[in-house]
Amino acid sequence: MAESGNTFKIKVITPDRTFYEGDATMVEFNTTEGAIGVYKNHVPMTVIIKPGVLTITGEDVKKAALHSGFVEILQDSVTILAEVIEWPDEIDEMRALAAKERAERLLTERDPKTDIARAETALARAMARISVKK
Amino acid sequence: MASMRDIKRRRSSIQSTGQITKAMKLVSTVKLQRTKQAAMNSKGYFDYMYRTVSSMLGKAGEINHPYVLGNGSTKKAVVMITGNRGLAGGYNSNVVKLVTRSELKKEDVVVYTLGKKGREAMNRYGYEISEDFSGMIDAPEYVDAMRLSTILLNSYRNGEIGEIYLAYTNFKNTVVHEPKLMKLLPVDKAEAIEGPTDDAGGPVAPMNFEPEEEEALELIIPKYITSIIYGGMIESVASENGARMQAMDNATTNAEEMIDKLTLQYNRARQGSITQELTEIIAGSQAQN
Numbered sequence: 001m002a003e004s005g006n007t008f009k010i011k012v013i014t015p016d017r018t019f020y021e022g023d024a025t026m027v028e029f030n031t032t033e034g035a036i037g038v039y040k041n042h043v044p045m046t047v048i049i050k051p052g053v054l055t056i057t058g059e060d061v062k063k064a065a066l067h068s069g070f071v072e073i074l075q076d077s078v079t080i081l082a083e084v085i086e087w088p089d090e091i092d093e094m095r096a097l098a099a100k101e102r103a104e105r106l107l108t109e110r111d112p113k114t115d116i117a118r119a120e121t122a123l124a125r126a127m128a129r130i131s132v133k134k
Numbered sequence: 135m136a137s138m139r140d141i142k143r144r145r146s147s148i149q150s151t152g153q154i155t156k157a158m159k160l161v162s163t164v165k166l167q168r169t170k171q172a173a174m175n176s177k178g179y180f181d182y183m184y185r186t187v188s189s190m191l192g193k194a195g196e197i198n199h200p201y202v203l204g205n206g207s208t209k210k211a212v213v214m215i216t217g218n219r220g221l222a223g224g225y226n227s228n229v230v231k232l233v234t235r236s237e238l239k240k241e242d243v244v245v246y247t248l249g250k251k252g253r254e255a256m257n258r259y260g261y262e263i264s265e266d267f268s269g270m271i272d273a274p275e276y277v278d279a280m281r282l283s284t285i286l287l288n289s290y291r292n293g294e295i296g297e298i299y300l301a302y303t304n305f306k307n308t309v310v311h312e313p314k315l316m317k318l319l320p321v322d323k324a325e326a327i328e329g330p331t332d333d334a335g336g337p338v339a340p341m342n343f344e345p346e347e348e349e350a351l352e353l354i355i356p357k358y359i360t361s362i363i364y365g366g367m368i369e370s371v372a373s374e375n376g377a378r379m380q381a382m383d384n385a386t387t388n389a390e391e392m393i394d395k396l397t398l399q400y401n402r403a404r405q406g407s408i409t410q411e412l413t414e415i416i417a418g419s420q421a422q423n
Contacts, residue, residue, distance in 0.1 A: 031344070032344075033345060048345070048350060079182060081186070
């Protein structure tokens with residue numbers, strides 16, 4: 001699938017480590033403007049991440065839960081500056097499920113004291129974790 | 135001349151001090167290796183972050199955002215990163231001096247301290263201390279920096295503080311660490327444009343932002359602040375260990391020198407006492423004859 005010519009460099013860096021580095025034909029992730037997929041020769045662009053699944057398609061398909069950060073897209077490279085990102089095996093599914101329920105409860109109760117925006121982000125984060133696990 | 139017993143006592147006390155400083159040196163050498171590695175690992179992230187924000191500010195033209203324009207408050211927040219422990223040479227006092235001798239007026243400054251030593255010193259100088267985050271500096275984590283930057287940005291948005299500075303120690307290499315005072319907010323546009331935007335040197339396709347620059351700025355600046363604070367934290371920790379290693383190395387060398395000197399004195403005193411005893415015995419026997 002990954003013939004040379006349509007691959008580009010992808011680099012995922014976090015404050016502590018280089019999370020992933022390699023070649024890919026396509027990456028997909030969630031941004032503030034909606035979910036997008038990037039191929040080679042994309043228009044240079046900087047976008048902001050929303051919690052979701054990061055899918056890197058290269059030799060094989062890799063998935064990770066990407067929670068916050070931003071992405072610099074250039075024609076022959078994509079650099080993801082991730083504040084928080086996890087591989088599937090770093091995720092505790094039970095905890096994610098519990099967090100999802102908690103966030104959903106907070107949102108349905110409509111208690112004026114709850115921070116809605118925060119509960120929504122928590123829910124989005126939990127959903128991203130769960131869908132990466134599957 | 136001091137008596138043999140006195141010299142012996144001093145020598146053994148210096149010897150045990152030397153042992154302690156030597157052990158501390160070894161410990162901080164190991165810690166330095168680890169913290170240095172952490173600082174190296176993060177470098178890529180910060181360089182990219184800096185570049186992106188610079189190119190964003192450079193490109194965006196006139197931005198009407200409080201992060202760039204300021205909010206009119208005269209209060210200046212200084213995030214000061216020092217160590218929780220002393221015996222690190224000038225490490226702690228250099229950062230303190232940097233802030234107390236800077237152009238910032240004492241009345242305008244609110245200090246957010248990371249590190250007990252810095253807090254104690256600022257207290258003595260009579261600065262207003264807002265909150266203490268000394269626990270963070272033992273093992274800096276990115277979430278700690280996030281918490282701190284959220285607090286700072288909230289106060290900034292409420293107009294409680296008008297400028298944010300960071301005082302930390304820049305880790306240049308194992309032996310060179312320089313204290314630095316850096317302005318975080320409002321973002322200095324003139325400085326930002328000078329920043330590297332294109333390392334290839336050739337013309338690059340113009341960068342687009344989605345959402346638009348102003349909105350993107352709103353979202354990226356908090357991340358930018360967080361990452362600078364985090365970077366400051368890990369560089370300072372690396373510097374602290376480096377400074378302590380050097381200080382303890384010097385202390386060990388000094389202790390060894392003193393021991394050599396005292397050993398010499400001790401031997402002289404011993405020789406002197408033997409000579410004296412002999413003289414006394416001979417004098418005694420001669421008197422009997």
